[in-house]
Amino acid sequence: MAQTTAWTRRHVLSLADFAPHEYDTILQTAASFREVLSRRTKKVPALQGQVVANLFFESSTRTRSSFELAAKRLSADTLNFAPGTSSMTKGETILDTAKTYLAMGANIMVIRHREAGVPGAIAMAMDELQSGVSVLNAGDGQHEHPSQALLDLFTLCSLLDLENPRSEVLQGKKVAIVGDILHSRVARSNIWSLTAAGADVHLAGPPTLLPKLFADLLENKGDRGSLWLHWQLDPALENADFVMTLRLQHERMAQHLLPSLREYHHYFGITRDRLQQCHRDVKVLHPGPVNRGVELSSDLMDDPRLSLISQQVTSGVAVRMALLYLLGSRKTE
Amino acid sequence: MAQTTAWTRRHVLSLADFAPHEYDTILQTAASFREVLSRRTKKVPALQGQVVANLFFESSTRTRSSFELAAKRLSADTLNFAPGTSSMTKGETILDTAKTYLAMGANIMVIRHREAGVPGAIAMAMDELQSGVSVLNAGDGQHEHPSQALLDLFTLCSLLDLENPRSEVLQGKKVAIVGDILHSRVARSNIWSLTAAGADVHLAGPPTLLPKLFADLLENKGDRGSLWLHWQLDPALENADFVMTLRLQHERMAQHLLPSLREYHHYFGITRDRLQQCHRDVKVLHPGPVNRGVELSSDLMDDPRLSLISQQVTSGVAVRMALLYLLGSRKTE
Amino acid sequence: MAQTTAWTRRHVLSLADFAPHEYDTILQTAASFREVLSRRTKKVPALQGQVVANLFFESSTRTRSSFELAAKRLSADTLNFAPGTSSMTKGETILDTAKTYLAMGANIMVIRHREAGVPGAIAMAMDELQSGVSVLNAGDGQHEHPSQALLDLFTLCSLLDLENPRSEVLQGKKVAIVGDILHSRVARSNIWSLTAAGADVHLAGPPTLLPKLFADLLENKGDRGSLWLHWQLDPALENADFVMTLRLQHERMAQHLLPSLREYHHYFGITRDRLQQCHRDVKVLHPGPVNRGVELSSDLMDDPRLSLISQQVTSGVAVRMALLYLLGSRKTE
16 A cells, blocks of 8 residues: 555544645555556455444535445445434434444544534544544535545546656646635635645636635745636636536525526536637546536536546545545554 | 356346347356355355445335345445435436446446436446446336346246246246236336246236237247237136236326226236136236235235245345346456 | 353343343343454454344434444344335335345344334244244334343443443442333333343333333332332432433423423433432433433533443444344354
């Protein structure tokens, strides 16, 4: 397996304070698991006997399946907490639910919640109990979605150097992130990881979905790529190496933040034509699920020369294996 | 394990074009797995490291459990897609869901959907992507339910020759299929498999649920058993070797296709008395779940000398192991 | 593993007729599994190839997760029956569902149902079929919840003698059970196990939730601890060694059995102050999930010197492993 001597972090909650060597350890470990996944027998016994509890207070088949498969590939046992049929409806607090899974023997908790900060609060409580358990944020409100940004990073770095994906290959690259930046945990996590790798990040979206406060996000953040805000699409796309589109939630219309999906697509939808102004090797990403014809034109999404969407999903399993492996093998030393 | 050199089919979507040797390979393979299931340790490592994704867009605990157990017996990892908590509610297309599971590494997709043709459409898309993934139709609308018909075939052939179940033992047997033929994917798949085995199939049901168009189904279909239509029960039962009853959906009354369950039972319900006119060794089948007292009288259902319902369920695990094994080991050669 | 020569019981449905040696076999076996759970690799191959079907007609994430994890630790395959997506909605009887899982190859059925007696009825039907399958009651209406009482027993006995937990260590101890006794299957099962161990059990609750009929429960029941009824809290708590609180269902107010949660807490809620009158080493239990500030004050619940709630959850996995192991290895001799 990869060399992981440097890994000391117990929880993965946010990428805001991630160090460069941490990104590279994850990329390197994910690359070694990608190799495992190409074998006929795609399992390793790394986490045998350990329990990964998927506590998805906000439901998500896609992300939960990815974590579940990653855990099974590492031979861990998995427990799924389903919000619909849970004792949450019986009035138990979120923290009590987490403590119950701790007492059952969970070693790693993968937590998704619609409120920002819930995984962090659970991690803090687990530490106060000196439990040794690891918490992995699988998306909390509009805060962060670290594993998504890490799989995006792995996808981009692998494209630039398949054999040896490392964050420095993104130095000086221009990445456009387009859409509902305001409500996007995916965007927030990606801003941290991409600028840490030295990429220049250009945010583009309508003013209602991209408030000026983002401009201050990276102030005094040291040796990072730059961050730019655009209320039109063209300056963000111009000569961009990568275009990352974000999912648009239908409730934004009901909240009067957008007039219509059609108008959104007219001004900010990515089409083959619009990509002309990007770098000639430009690739498009989307965290899924896609609203076809809204964030992206349908034909673009299905074009393997332009879309990295499938690679993102595939990277997801390798990156989540890496995260679970690094957190899970930390404790046993 | 069974000799499977002949198996070349990538998907199992319909039995309409199944060749005789394909039926026999499945029967033979299922028989060898039945032997495995009688051992103390009921697992084989055949599909270790492979991923079976159960994409049940239409929910079904019974069929999904059977496929899940079959996959686990073969040491495959399973992923379950649950429609209620899925991203389908977020507007993702069915095909995008399938592509996501493909990108995660699924090797076999077991698909159920309320619309006829969905598994076929997904299989075509997977082939266009040159993915090598196999699709197994677990029931699509009113089209087909191949694994149900194959487990019925295995149940019947095993009854006639336990050691060496093969389709030729059904040659010349009379099988009555009774009930809501029109809406039954189980009936459609069984018509193909039973007539292919040389059995004579007699369909019986009220005219609203058995339109004349079924009479043309087998025209020019070569070396098959014959197909008969009856709007009364008696001619179908007369001297029948097997009586296959179909589940009656309660919504048929709302659709004015049936006056009442009671009247249905009066004219088409199978009772001990009515079986008098069948062959003296007659057996009754039902795909489950049974509406007791509607399709079948309750005492008949519980009589192990007359009912094959338990054997059908048991056969289901062995036959689904055979299908997964044949599809899953195909690719690794 | 533990010495289990004495174990002959096929089903665990109720503790009413449990023999002392049966309690001790379970405690001893659970202690050996607790040792397994403290190892790095927390799995044993004891039930490899066996199938544990969790048939939770009444949903419960907590108890189902505990059984599921116990089964996985023993290397069994698990099948989960989810009531929402089940064929129950299609009109199938409970018994037909159980027979279906039997026919699929289930070796042990863990059954929860809102009606008292359902697991017993299924067990009887399974025996009539000479199936050899074991049924484990995971909570039936207001009848019993044996695995909860057994994990409570294991928690208490382990506290008194960690190395060698056995029921005799509870001889002469005073255990208060406080709350909605009338509707509690947890209370009923605990009355059997605790008095069998020689503990004196003091029930306390408002008259609407603790009818006099409980006074007759243990009449002529031989060599057991005594049973007392109190409509005030203080006499139950006085010098008590353990205080077991019960979950209060919110629907009790709608049923006019209680004026308000606040009044309930005022008269029967357990607080740090109220524990002053207990034995100085008193510990508090609760089967979970807790309504914080109703059955227990929040600070008490979180105080590891007073609360055994986490230990109960941890004991749950070991005790359920013991039950599954004893039932599952019985059949193979």
